[in-house]
Amino acid sequence: MALSGVEIFKLLPKTNCKKCGFPTCLAFAMKLAQRQATLDACPDVSEEAKKVLGEASAPPVRPITFGSGEKAVKMGEETVLFRHEKKFVNPNAFVLEIRDTEEDATVEAKIDAVLNSEINRVGQLLRIDGICITNESGDGGKLGAVAEKVATKAPEVPVIVNTESPEAAEAALKHFTGKGAILYGVTEGNAEKMAEVAKAHKATVGVKAEGLEALSALTEKVKGLGVEDMVIDGGARRAGEILEQNTLIRRAAIKKSFKALGYPVINFAQREDGMYEALVAGLGVCKYGSIVVVSSAEKWKNLALFTLRQNIYTDPQVPMQVEQKIYRIGEPTADSPLIITTNFSLTYFIVSGEIENAKVPAWLAVMDCEGLSVLTAWAAGKFTGAKIANFIKESGIEEEVSHRELIIPGYVAILSGTIEEKLEGWKVTVGPREANAIPNFLKQKVA
Amino acid sequence: MGYEAVKESFSGGVFPVRIGKEKEEVFGGENTLPFHKFEGEVPNRPLIAYEIQDVAPEEWPETVRTVYEGVSEDPVKWARHCEEELGARAIALRLVGTHPDGKDLTAEEAVKTVTSVLEAVKAPVIILGSNHVEKDSEVLPRVAEAAKGYNCVIGKAQEANYKTIAAAAMANDHKLIAMSELDINLSKQLNILLTQMGFAKEKLITDPMCSALGYGLEYTYSVMERIRLAALAQNDEVMQPPMLGDVGMYVWKIKEVQAPEEVLPEWGSVEERGILWEALTATSLMLAGAELLIMRHPKAVEMVEKFVDELI
Ligand code: B12
Ligand code: SF4
Numbered sequence: 070m071a072l073s074g075v076e077i078f079k080l081l082p083k084t085n086c087k088k089c090g091f092p093t094c095l096a097f098a099m100k101l102a103q104r105q106a107t108l109d110a111c112p113d114v115s116e117e118a119k120k121v122l123g124e125a126s127a128p129p130v131r132p133i134t135f136g137s138g139e140k141a142v143k144m145g146e147e148t149v150l151f152r153h154e155k156k157f158v159n160p161n162a163f164v165l166e167i168r169d170t171e172e173d174a175t176v177e178a179k180i181d182a183v184l185n186s187e188i189n190r191v192g193q194l195l196r197i198d199g200i201c202i203t204n205e206s207g208d209g210g211k212l213g214a215v216a217e218k219v220a221t222k223a224p225e226v227p228v229i230v231n232t233e234s235p236e237a238a239e240a241a242l243k244h245f246t247g248k249g250a251i252l253y254g255v256t257e258g259n260a261e262k263m264a265e266v267a268k269a270h271k272a273t274v275g276v277k278a279e280g281l282e283a284l285s286a287l288t289e290k291v292k293g294l295g296v297e298d299m300v301i302d303g304g305a306r307r308a309g310e311i312l313e314q315n316t317l318i319r320r321a322a323i324k325k326s327f328k329a330l331g332y333p334v335i336n337f338a339q340r341e342d343g344m345y346e347a348l349v350a351g352l353g354v355c356k357y358g359s360i361v362v363v364s365s366a367e368k369w370k371n372l373a374l375f376t377l378r379q380n381i382y383t384d385p386q387v388p389m390q391v392e393q394k395i396y397r398i399g400e401p402t403a404d405s406p407l408i409i410t411t412n413f414s415l416t417y418f419i420v421s422g423e424i425e426n427a428k429v430p431a432w433l434a435v436m437d438c439e440g441l442s443v444l445t446a447w448a449a450g451k452f453t454g455a456k457i458a459n460f461i462k463e464s465g466i467e468e469e470v471s472h473r474e475l476i477i478p479g480y481v482a483i484l485s486g487t488i489e490e491k492l493e494g495w496k497v498t499v500g501p502r503e504a505n506a507i508p509n510f511l512k513q514k515v516a
Numbered sequence: 517m518g519y520e521a522v523k524e525s526f527s528g529g530v531f532p533v534r535i536g537k538e539k540e541e542v543f544g545g546e547n548t549l550p551f552h553k554f555e556g557e558v559p560n561r562p563l564i565a566y567e568i569q570d571v572a573p574e575e576w577p578e579t580v581r582t583v584y585e586g587v588s589e590d591p592v593k594w595a596r597h598c599e600e601e602l603g604a605r606a607i608a609l610r611l612v613g614t615h616p617d618g619k620d621l622t623a624e625e626a627v628k629t630v631t632s633v634l635e636a637v638k639a640p641v642i643i644l645g646s647n648h649v650e651k652d653s654e655v656l657p658r659v660a661e662a663a664k665g666y667n668c669v670i671g672k673a674q675e676a677n678y679k680t681i682a683a684a685a686m687a688n689d690h691k692l693i694a695m696s697e698l699d700i701n702l703s704k705q706l707n708i709l710l711t712q713m714g715f716a717k718e719k720l721i722t723d724p725m726c727s728a729l730g731y732g733l734e735y736t737y738s739v740m741e742r743i744r745l746a747a748l749a750q751n752d753e754v755m756q757p758p759m760l761g762d763v764g765m766y767v768w769k770i771k772e773v774q775a776p777e778e779v780l781p782e783w784g785s786v787e788e789r790g791i792l793w794e795a796l797t798a799t800s801l802m803l804a805g806a807e808l809l810i811m812r813h814p815k816a817v818e819m820v821e822k823f824v825d826e827l828i
Contacts (some may be wrong), residue, residue, distance in 0.1 A: 151745070153738040188782055191729075285519040308826035312803075313554045322520040329519065344792055348799045348823045355803045356735075368784030372772065373729065373792045378798060380734040408622070419771070426779075442732075505771050 072122070072272055074102040076102030079117035081111065088112055094431060100254040104128070104148070118497040131332050132271055134201060135162055135360070136227025137249040142198045144300070144359040149317055156384040159352055162198035163374060164229060164362045166339060168205040170214045180222045182366040188375060191389065191418045195375040197366050199254070202241060204232035208350060220244035229253050229275065229335075229360075230475025235262035251275050251300060251336065252361075258286055264294040272499050275458040276336055280304065285329035300360060301332045315357040319388050323508040333359030343367060345375055354378050389414035390440030396421065399430030403471040406514060407432045408500070409457060410478060411438040411446045419504045425461055427508035429515050432470065436460045443478045461492055475498045523555040524548075528746075528751035530658040530758055530807070531718045532560060535691055536640025537666045541605055543807040544758030550745065550805050551827045559735070561824050562807045564798075564817050565606035565642050565763045566598040570621065572630045573614035577774045579790040580764075580813045586656045590630050592636045599637045602817070607640040608810045609633055610765075614655050615646035623658040630659045634666050642669040642810070644693075653677040657684035664688040669808075671760075675706055682715045693760055695723035698735050700742045707754040719758035721808055728766040729797040737760075737804040744805035764812035771801055795819045 078098035089110040091097040091202050101108035102123070108114060110123050130145040140163045148178050149155045186197040203210040211227075212232060219228060230241040233254040243254060246269075253275025255263040260276075264308050267274045278284040282304045291299060305314040316336055321327040336358040340346035343365040353361035354377050363370075383389055391411045398421055399405075410420045411435055412435050424431050436457065438446035446452035461467075461475065473495045477484060479502035488497045520663040525548070532545030540772020543563040572589045573581055581588070587597040598604035609630065612804065613621040634641055643659055645652035652672075657680055660670050671693030673681040678694065685692040694710055696702035703724050711717050724739045746755040767773060773790035775783060781791060798809050800822070811817050 137606050151741050152734070153742055161737065258690070282519045308823060309551065309553065309828065311828065312551055316552070317521050317523075317554075320524075321519070324522050325520075327519070344788060344795075345819050345822060347792055348795060348819060349826070351796050351799055352803065352827075356561075367785075367788065368782060369789035370784070370792060372789065373796050376730040376772075377733075377796060380729065383734055385734070385738055433528055503769075505774070 072102065074099040077101050080114075080122055082113045082115070084113065090193055096420070116139075118281070124328070127328075127331075129331050130319075130324055131298070131315040132159075133300060134249055134335050134357075134478060135251060135273065136225075138225055139413075140198070140225045141203075141225060142227060142269075147319070147357070148323065150323060152381060153385050156386075160378050160382040160459070161358050162227070162360045163350070163366075163371075163378075164199040164201045164360055165197050165366045166201045166231075166362050166364050166367070167215060167219070169208070170205040170272045176218060177222075179366070180219060183226055184223055186366055186368075186371050188368075188371065190375060190379065190500065191414050192391070193379065195265075195371075195379070199227040199229060199360075201231050201362050202280060203230040203241055204230075204234065204241075204254075205235070206492070207237075209234060209237035209240040212237045213244075214368050216241035227251075230272075231275075233259055233263075235259060235266050238263060238266045239269075242272055245272070246270040251335075253277065253302070255287075255288075260287065260291055261294060264291060265294050267296060267455050273300060275300045275302065277302045277411060278304060281314060281330065285499070286325070288329045288332065299332045300333060300335045301330065302335050302337070306337060308352055309336075311349070311352055311358075312356055315353070315462045318483075319357045319445060327364055335360040335362065338420045339360045339364035343370060346370075349373055351377050354381055388440035390437075391417045391435060393435055393437035393460075395464055395469070396433040396435055397430075398424045399428070401430040401432050403469065405429075405465060405470070405471055406476055406511060407434060407472075408432065408476045409434040409436060409437055409461070411441060411452055413440050413442045413445050413446075416442050420507065423504045423507040424511065427511040429511040433510065434464060434465060434475075436459065444480050447481050447484070452481065452482045455491050457484065457488050457493035461495070461498060476503070522606060524552075525555060526748035526751070528748045528753075528756060529557075530747060531720075531756050533691055533719070533758055533808075535606070535642075535667055535669055539640065540667075541640050547748070549748065550803055556827065560611040560807075561811060561828055562802050563606055564811055564820060565608040565640075565810045566602065566604040566612070566814075566817065567608045567610060567810050567812050568594045568598060569613070570611045570626065570631075571619055572607065576812070577790065579773065579787050580768055580794075583758050584812060592632050595633045595641075600640050602814045604639055606640045607637055607641060608644060609632070610644040611655060611659070612646050612648070614651055615648050616650075616651055623655045624703070626655045626659050629810055631662050634663055634668075640668065641666065642808075643691075644661060644671045644810075645790060647672070648659065649674060649676045653680040657679045660688045660690055662686040663690065667691070669693060671721075673706075673710070675702070676708075678706065679713065682710050684711060685719075686715050691719045691721060691722050693721045694757075695725060698725045698727075698732075698739055700724070700739055700746070701791045703743060704746075704752075704754055707757065711754060717754055720751065720798045721760050722755070722757045723760040723762060726760075726762040726766045726801070728763075728770050729800065730772060731766070731770055731791055733797060733800060737800060740801060740804035741805060758807040759805050760808045760810070761795060761798060761806035762810045763798045763801065764810055768812055777815060791815045791819075795823075799823050 236460040528545035
């Protein structure tokens with residue numbers, strides 16, 4: 070259970086030495102209670118207090134790192150139920166399942182699909198984060214063989230080993246020792262042996278039970294076996310059950326600080342129909358899944374799911390934005406066209422992408438509008454004729470280009486008069502409305 | 517310490533809205549968060565309406581235009597096709613042809629289209645203007661009158677034209693969509709204005725404004741979640757009408773549903789991409805609280821219905 074500020078205060082040294090950066094122990098205690106400070110800021114806290122407070126001040130959903138190295142994924146640490154309250158912290162991982170009954174060619178193709186899944190969207194590199202190797206055959210040798218293939222072909226990709234057999238687990242996990250793998254399939258029946266295997270290979274444990282009561286009992290048991298890092302599954306497979314369990318788990322962790330369910334959740338979204346499967350995976354993205362397992366990774370499906378994850382995990386208070394400046398697209402010269410837009414990331418990346426598609430080098434003037442899109446910024450009075458004129462004057466672009474022509478977005482055609490008035494000697498050209506018409510527009514312009 | 521489920525029950529609920537004449541449909545009516553059947557009542561599934569237009573859909577991208585080839589030149593054929601072949605539970609007829617920048621069709625022409633579609637189908641009909649503030653306040657009152665007795669949904673009333681449109685919907689016994697721009701306060705204010713002029717809040721549908729996956733979806737999603745929490749937890753009556761997700765129109769104009777695979781191989785097949793884009797936008801908004809959805813692609817609708825089956 071979470072402790073109040075006063076309860077925490079009682080455990081502190083009460084010397085008011087200020088080494089934590091706060092004026093008094095009480096002030097520090099209050100910040101700890103609000104999770105706005107961490108205990109390690111106080112150098113003098115007793116070991117006993119550390120133990121009590123450490124338990125209480127730990128984030129409600131335990132942080133877990135899946136994988137290692139550059140492709141490692143952070144999970145957990147969530148603090149709210151709704152994204153408008155506060156940013157969701159760690160985006161879920163998408164994991165592609167490979168079953169050990171699948172033919173070699175399929176296995177190879179799936180590994181390739183993961184390795185080639187990277188897509189750049191709005192400046193972020195997105196990809197299928199991991200591979201789940203499932204022991205469908207029940208045969209440890211088969212699982213080990215697939216594991217070896219994955220370890221060789223995709224050594225950096227985080228891996229889940231999915232089996233309930235400790236022997237099969239050992240055969241597979243030995244290929245991922247110390248690599249932040251997850252051993253999923255720990256149940257009431259096999260917990261002791263599985264915990265041993267997981268510990269030997271420094272793996273996180275994936276526990277599985279039917280229902281949340283059994284699940285909480287099992288996580289406590291596993292913890293008693295000396296394993297701290299877990300991901301949890303209450304057995305939900307149908308969409309309605311996934312929504313229910315994910316919601317109740319998140320509520321228990323956040324509203325009641327119920328530690329036995331304070332772990333990242335793993336959801337299995339696999340369906341026969343790969344397109345339909347994306348809707349179930351989307352439920353995991355929107356509603357508290359930390360790992361979402363899928364059975365296929367078509368490029369169109371990846372793009373849609375990555376985009377959803379990006380949307381749900383953006384900061385609701387601060388739109389994603391880019392720096393105000395004149396960007397060079399290609400290698401522009403003094404004659405190259407000059408285009409203006411706002412600094413909302415999405416707007417910038419769409420427009421710069423289309424200029425690149427045009428293969429016409431250009432100057433792209435990106436104006437600070439607090440991260441708003443063109444029309445929103447215009448409606449909010451941040452993308453006005455006067456402000457644009459000012460920005461162009463101060464940007465120094467007049468020294469870079471020999472012409473005096475500014476291309477503006479079609480949606481704000483209405484601004485051309487004011488800009489020409491305020492920006493002496495300049496001519497305004499109204500571009501197309503939608504960015505996908507930019508390539509043709511630019512090609513005709515320089516032709 | 518043992519596990520205890522943290523369940524929530526609310527004092528407020530969403531109004532159920534019943535539409536249609538020959539065949540009725542009801543949506544809304546729950547007293548819990550979207551699909552939270554484990555702690556409340558969810559008596560009705562969301563209603564998905566197939567979008568059709570008064571003029572041929574020349575601007576729709578190929579993926580969704582071609583599925584209506586041969587019927588989409590004629591709104592009556594198109595509506596029948598949706599009802600009879602695709603099993604549409606509702607039809608959303610958008611009068612885009614009336615837009616002054618387009619064909620600029622007159623209110624008389626709109627009335628003709630509307631009456632012939634109403635006669636052709638049994639399913640409830642949602643009648644939408646062209647989203648031109650002035651033209652809608654000219655056209656929508658006329659079609660609302662012509663549709664009297666059919667218990668339709670009329671849309672959309674906005675801050676700038678709500679009076680005329682709401683008056684017409686009220687006089688002719690229709691339900692009304694109230695649209696504002698992605699802001700819970702604006703949405704609440706418009707609903708208040710409407711109820712102040714005597715429009716029953718139980719006959720409203722709130723449209724907080726849609727946006728497509730990747731193009732502002734997170735804003736619509738969060739505004740919907742906030743409206744729904746206000747309705748349930750604060751028992752705020754003006755926030756209790758069901759919500760609309762006008763999905764098809766926002767999805768089928770973005771680059772992701774149009775760019776061919778030859779140009780962007782890393783995005784994969786354009787057909788599947790487009791269909792999934794529409795379906796995933798719809799399901800995400802349903803999880804945030806939308807109960808009425810307007811969609812275009814039959815495969816997308818089919819998948820969303822299947823997803824609802826799995827949720828309910
Ligand atoms: C999300 C959104 C918001 C978000 C802000 C998101 C953001 N970061 O900007 C929020 C909720 C905060 C918001 C607020 C408001 N919004 Co708003 N919002 C939208 C929405 C749904 C999407 C905007 C978006 O992200 N578009 C995507 C980006 C990429 O588009 P873009 O920047 O315009 O770029 C495109 C083109 O312009 C072109 N392009 C860009 N640069 C260039 C340059 C050149 C040279 C060329 C050729 C082309 C080009 O390429 C891009 C792709 O084609 C639109 C409606 C809609 N569905 O479009 C309304 C919309 C923009 N909002 C509107 C309004 C009125 C407002 C508010 C004033 C009202 C309110 N709700 O309070 C406030 C103002 C904000 C403020 N701070 O005061 C109106 C604007 C009306 C108008 N016609 O002027 C719109 C159009 C809704 C509507 N139909 O009424 N909004
Ligand atoms: S560092 Fe520790 S002892 Fe010193 S004021 Fe802060 S909390 Fe108190």
